[in-house]
Amino acid sequence: MSEVDSKFNIRDYLREHMFPHFLCPGCGHGIALRALLWAIDELEIPKDKLAFVSGIGCSGRLGAYIDSNTFHVTHGRPLAFATGLKLARPDLEVIVITGDGDCLAIGGNHLIHACRRNLNITCMMLNNEVYGMTGGQVSPTTSSNRFTTTTPHGNYEPVFDACKLAEAAGAGMVGREITLQTPALKNVLKEGLSHNGFSFVEVMSDCTEVFGRKNELGDSAEMVLTQKSSVRPDGYDNTVEQPFRPNFLKTGVMARNDRPEYAAAYRQHIMSMKEG
Amino acid sequence: MMTELNQASSKNAQPVAQTQVAKVPVNVLIVGVGGQGVIMVSKVLASLCQQQGYEVKQSEVHGMAKRGGSVFSHVRFGEKVYSPTIPVGQADVLVALEWAEGLRWLPYLKPETGIFIADTQKIVPPFACRDRKHGAANGYAKETVADISQMISNCYAADAGTTAAELGNARAANTLLLGMLSTTLDFPESEWRDIISKFVPPKTIDINMQAFDQGREWVERYDPAALAQGQAEAGSVAQQPHQVQFELPVITEAWCKSCDICVKFCPERCLSLNENQVAELTKPELCTLCRICERLCPDFAISLNYKH
Structure with a gap:
């Protein structure tokens, strides 16, 4: 069944009494949330077998709108909470919704170790290049020369490539997609959810009110459309001999490894100790 | 001299041309949509002619490959060839890798004696889709194989795309058409096979040889009456109908x-x-x-x- 024929109705998965949600007009996080729920719908995971863990920030609030088991935890620690949750309840499909500041700055250490352990968790990192909720401070993923409230003359810090970090730390699956390509994003998330191991998906979202306004990136529709010209789709390297967009961000499933999943190995160890 | 030969050929599946070395060049026009392999087909033919000791001139339009545009290639061979392009109404054989492209170039075919070899697969260009509603009528050519075979005596229209896909590689459709072309030109079959093996990727030689056989078999089975009655319909466009009906937003x-x-x-x-x-x-x-x-x-x- 093609995407146009999909029977997915997002309202089956939302706490409708909490709507309209708190996100600014045109914020890409909503589209990312739709893609995540769409992926879950297609995989037919029952709602009571899901657990969403989210941190602090605009992305962290998304968990509150999902009609399922949701945890809103301390800043930067959703992966730490998720690790404990997954070890205690391996039957749950644990999904972490986190932002670029939450995941890479405050919770950077947790990300590395979650990747290293390779627990069966899906981590969706919404990258909008800025700390939107607290007023637009510079984040580890802010592009160079971008203006934020803490970089009034432009950002001079080098940018963090979260996908390369996750890949190097040993994540089971690493992917990246933009919100404009919602069906593609859904497919990457689906890959992540069905992968047995830590899957890290970076979603290139947009912050229109804070980041877009300060950098004069146009209205929300323009910002969503610009995403397309800033990435290099999956498979591009194979079709063109000399890519003429070598410096653009690659999208699609970027890395995969089949290291043993931690929770299973951990359980096995416990069982062997009990028997011994 | 050529006229006599061509008249002979028009009866049924006789070689067009060069039983004696042709004084007048033989014209083969190969057309298709960018990316289908028009250049590959014409290269195979040109090198074969060269091997057989003819003078070959080839002229082509390419570069539309990435845009799905119209691509053509003129191949002229004979004892002496002066101009590389085929005038209107002078092509002995017209090989069309796509149905509508074949129709577009029909005026180039020699009236009465020209042989039209076409793949009936349809590639609908974006500008023919005037209405974006799913399943809406498009501006693609309406002529069917039956219509064309009434106008042209030698209309070899096969659904090469589907046949090749059944063999395991849709791109072998070109070889199937080459198989059909091989029956109209008087070159030894083994030479055709040798030259095709050189041009296709090594892994696909088997499939391509099967496609070549199928092409030759198709011409042997060729029955103009059946075509005119519309028994072999043009290949259908691969478009899935909507399974689910939706209401307005x-x-x-x-x-x-x-x-x-x-x-x-x-x-x-x-x-x-x-x-x-x-x-x-x-x-x-x-x-x-x-x-x-x-x-x-x-x-x-x-x-x-x-x-x-």
């Missing part, structure tokens, strides 16, 4: 934050913001149910419900 006004994304992304411009700055479906008759607005609405305010 419903907008939850309380959830809309007037971000304008749906208005600007709608391909048919059927949404707009009303006086309360809330998205509204102002031209429902234009809506094609593409669901872009639903997908890109960050506030989940737009939904398309399916009809039960």
Whole structure:
């Protein structure tokens, strides 16, 4: 069944009494949330077998709108909470919704170790290049020369490539997609959810009110459309001999490894100790 | 001299030309859509002719490959060839890798004696899709194989694309057409096989040889009467009908934050913001149910419900 024929109705998965949600007009996080729920719908995971863990920030609030088991935890620690949750309840499909500041700055250490352990968790990192909720401070993923409230003359810090970090730390699956390509994003998330191991998906979202306004990136529709010209789709390297967009961000499933999943190995160890 | 030979050929599947070395060049026009392999087919033919000791001139239009545009290649061979291009109405054989492209170039075919070899697969160009509604009529050529075979005595129209796909590689359709072409030109069959093996990727030689056989068999089975009655219809366009029917977008006004994304992304411009700055479906008759607005609405305010 093609995407146009999909029977997915997002309202089956939302706490409708909490709507309209708190996100600014045109914020890409909503589209990312739709893609995540769409992926879950297609995989037919029952709602009571899901657990969403989210941190602090605009992305962290998304968990509150999902009609399922949701945890809103301390800043930067959703992966730490998720690790404990997954070890205690391996039957749950644990999904972490986190932002670029939450995941890479405050919770950077947790990300590395979650990747290293390779627990069966899906981590969706919404990258909008800025700390939107607290007023637009510079984040580890802010592009160079971008203006934020803490970089009034432009950002001079080098940018963090979260996908390369996750890949190097040993994540089971690493992917990246933009919100404009919602069906593609859904497919990457689906890959992540069905992968047995830590899957890290970076979603290139947009912050229109804070980041877009300060950098004069146009209205929300323009910002969503610009995403397309800033990435290099999956498979591009194979079709063109000399890519003429070598410096653009690659999208699609970027890395995969089949290291043993931690929770299973951990359980096995416990069982062997009990028997011994 | 050529006229005599061609008249002989028009009876049925006789070699067009060069039983004696042709004083007048033999003209083969190969047409198709960019990316199909027009250049490959013409290269195979040109090198074969060269090997057989003819003078060959080839002229082509390429570079449309990435755009799905019209691509053609003129191949002329004979004892002495002066001009590389074929004048209108002078092509002995017209090889069309796509049905509508073949129709486009029909005036180049020699009246009465020309042989038309076509793949009936259809590639609908974007500009023929005048209405974006799913399943809507498009501006693609309406002529069927039966229509054309009434106009041309030698109309070899096979669904090469499907046959090749059944063999395991859709791209072998070109070789199937080469198989058909090989029956119209008087070159030894083994030479054809040798030269095709050199041009196709080594892994696909087996499939291509099977396709070549199928092409030759097709011409042996060729029955103009059956074609004229429309028994072999043109290949159908691969388009799945909608399985689920949807209703028009419903907008939850309380959830809309007037971000304008749906208005600007709608391909048919059927949404707009009303006086309360809330998205509204102002031209429902234009809506094609593409669901872009639903997908890109960050506030989940737009939904398309399916009809039960």
